Amino acid sequence: DADVTQTPRNRITKTGKRIMLECSQTKGHDRMYWYRQDPGLGLRLIYYSFDVKDINKGEISDGYSVSRQAQAKFSLSLESAIPNQTALYFCATSDTGTYNEQFFGPGTRLTVL
């Protein structure tokens, strides 16, 4: 079984809809991250969490919110989706004291029409 899982893998939605992307991990890592990947722009950090009570904004947090429900679960929400949020979304985890080496999920391809 995969160590970091994401659901759904693909989603098509309409402008204005609320969307939740979910991430679960079995690696036992404290740190979890949400990135989006766009052609030509690379991976950009949306939010990160170092433990259940710690949530931090990344470089592009506007229009997004997150919830860390447990050590193993980190969800990303788009409150009112817009077309420029069409992208590949990745969840990642890392362990404390390991040079921040990251383990990525398989990604969610989100299309906002």
Place this chain on the structure above:
Amino acid sequence: TQLLEQSPQFLSIQEGENLTVYCNSSSVFSSLQWYRQEPGEGPVLLVTVVTGGEVKKLKRLTFQFGDARKDSSLHITAAQPGDTGLYLCAGDGGSNYKLTFGKGTLLTVNP
């Protein structure tokens, strides 16, 4: 703001050729990582380099960290179609536990 620039952005070669891709910055990093991403999947960690001048080998892949810890290179010997993918470098600045990612080099190895 720390930035990592990768070059070339695209590289298409024939099977058996050698290649080098570069990752450069004006900032110092406490460590630097290389990832490979295949279509439809998330990036997968290949290696972490920590010490200036460090060289690590992973089969036909050789990774080097610059002496000043501002740059890195990835050399592939006798490339194979299975090496095709997006190669990403990522630096850990050490102060806030976040990684800075380059935009990647998209490598295509043709049979």
